[in-house]
Amino acid sequence: MKFGAVIKDALYQDWQASYIDYSGLKRFIKDRQAKHQWDDADEADFIKALESELDKVVKFQENKITELTDTISSYDREVRELIASAKAAKQRKRQADEDESDDEEANESRHPEAREEGDDDDDDSMSDTSDDDEFEDRFVDLQEDLANVIADVHDLGHFSHLNYTGFVKIVKKHDKRTGFTLKGVFMRDFLEKRPFYKQSYDEIILQLSRLYNLVRTRGSPVTGDASAGGSQSAFVRQTTKYWVHPDNYVQLKLVILKHLPILVFNPDKPFEQDDAAISSIYFDNEKLDLYMGRLEKTEGAEAIRLRWYGGMGVKTIFVERKTHREDWTGEKSVKARFPIQEHLVNDYLSGKITMDETFEALRKKGKKSDKEVDSMLKLAREVQAAVKHKKLEPVVRTFYNRTAFQLPGDARVRISFDTQLSLVREDNWDGKKRSGDNWRRTDIGIDWPFPQLPAADKELFPYGVLEVKLQTQMGQEPPEWVRELVSSHLVEAVPKFSKFIHGCATLLPERVDLVPFWLPQMETDIRKPATQKAQIQRPITSHSATNSGTPSETRSADMNQYTEPLSDDEEDEGNRHIATTNHEAAWADIDPEAAAEARAFREAQSKLQKGPGSQSDQSHLNAAMPPAPSAPRELFMKLTPANLSKLVQSRYEMDRGTGLNEPRQEQQDGASPRPDRNGNGSGISLVPGRVEYVSSFRASAGKKIAVPVRVEPKVFYANERTTLAWIEFSVVVSAIGIGIISYSDPHDDIALAAAATFTGVALLALLYTGGMYWWRVQSIRNRRAVNYHDVVGPSALCGALLIAVIVNFSLRFKQLK
Structure with a gap:
């Protein structure tokens, strides 16, 4: 479908006048070219019209964002007032019940006959029930209103994407039809100065998440330690990673927040973009031993990194070590960490200082338990030893903005969504000083997309990374909404995706011979046609002032979501492609x-x-x-x-x-x-x-x-058992040869030939067994995806034994004649 028709079908009717006039701009080009050759005056007029359309779109989006912010603030006040009223009503009811109970006890002690008389408690009970129903109705109405606000935010995000696509396509069409080059100038001097399409809506989404969670829980949100794992004693942990196309960022966040709130460690602090920033420095040596271990998933493979949250001014750095454990060990892959002050990092990595005194001070002050202190001491010593013996240095930095969704104190469903993922070189191996003698380079911070860096030093990942962590009871299914989300068109599953591995594979191609399996997928567009799953829908019984169809309603009804046309050639109005199919x-x-x-x-x-x-x-x-x-x-x-x-x-x-x-x-x-x-x-x-x-x-x-290959101890044991079985059989065959020559006449040449034949077969079988054992051991250790089934050996052995027996009987039969 041509974009001109797409934008007419996909736009929100109430905002129709605020969209780019794509058809009008296209008609402008055609009309001017029909009259005369495109000249400088036409170019100036077109730029003026284009700029006017851009101003219209930008102004509408800014006004709409302001309107949504004011609407959310108004609902916030209303929700808090409702919660306060509901709590006050419950408190009055509780107090009234207590007073009534005291009065009844006193009255019964003075007038026992009053116990038999009727009272008017039914009226009070009906009044209390009526109040509860009224509060519940107001909460239901507010939840419906907020669902409409969520749909408005979704439609505004779609508005931004649709208009940006329209500007890009009309400029491309202009360059193709007129011969004038406008694309570079328009992107640099117009779109980059008014980047309406880069609006993330993070602040609005965070406010909506807090508010919607209050309404959904009727003013009693789940509280607790965000890092707690709940009270489950036997659960299965499942972690899966997905890629998300930028077109689906806003919709994905809005879908999740309707079920899980955004995790905020300090709810009273106003939103700042720096709070979402996470940076990590990964260490490795020049042979990339840690990279290879993590890529091949070898038992005990480690990843060592230094991580901080926020900008470069953060003083607390976390030293982390991730250790991979194979399933057969009965252990789970673990991540352990300890904090260190930024000014101590270089001395710690070089071995000039240890963390013993710092952690012992925590033990004395009672801030950490003995078990926690002992664990941090052990980790700090092991990391320091690994840096020294493996000659680890800073290699790759990862930066991204994270939005985490989780119920505080409940880790059954944890979802993190990382955007603006960037991978930056930190090594000094090619003679260029990047981090130098410091543990991280200081010429960049969190100023994504790091324009001061050369292209060879950075890799801007084109997608967002969604990580879904589930802890479910044995035999329990994940929540239905999670299953719908991960099976929808919004995500593309990429199991075992690693930022560290991807950074090394893309930034250090001259040092990497083995690359991850997802690297060839980077050239494939991961966008898919929309499904009915994970859609933003307006409530059916909506109170909104308009009943006109919105993109949210339209997409949920007929699934005609816009996907980028693969061709820009839209000039002919007829079925031009039909005629060309003949050739x-x-x-x-x-x-x-x-x-x-x-x-x-x-x-x-x-x-x-x-x-x-x-x-x-x-x-x-x-x-x-x-x-x-x-x-x-x-x-x-x-x-x-x-x-x-x-x-x-x-x-x-x-x-x-x-x-x-x-x-x-x-x-x-x-x-x-x-x-x-x-x-x-x-x-x-x-x-x-x-x-x-x-x-x-x-x-x-x-x-x-790299093809992931699982190697368990039973594989080695199976190889040993097979080898021992072959050796046992070879010994039996050799014993037959020894027995023949021992109990036969010394002058019997036939017996000597038979004994020699059986002994030779036994010796060849032993040599073959040793060779096969060595080949299999090397293949298993190197995780080669080869066929370990032996097709030749058993057949050759049986054939050799058959020949030996036939030769023996033939010679004996000939002797008898």
């Missing part, structure tokens, strides 16, 4: 037979889709779409050479009987097509749940992709 072998640069096969398949799909009385003038693109009452879905987002090549060369086994989009049975029965689909980077729609198993990841030249 697609040439313009798509593919084999003519492959093009003919693709064309024949599309035609077959078209016949399957057409029913009795269907129109024959449908294009092949429309024919490949299932019938739908609303906007139909295309096989391609746009038919381009890249997309056609990807379709023809893809490894999907397309079922000719069912097609790519829907099962044939559903089409014949007239059932409505399933609305949620998965997609790949080329925009091809696939049936949900369909998995492509890729057997050939391609790394860059000279690199290998």
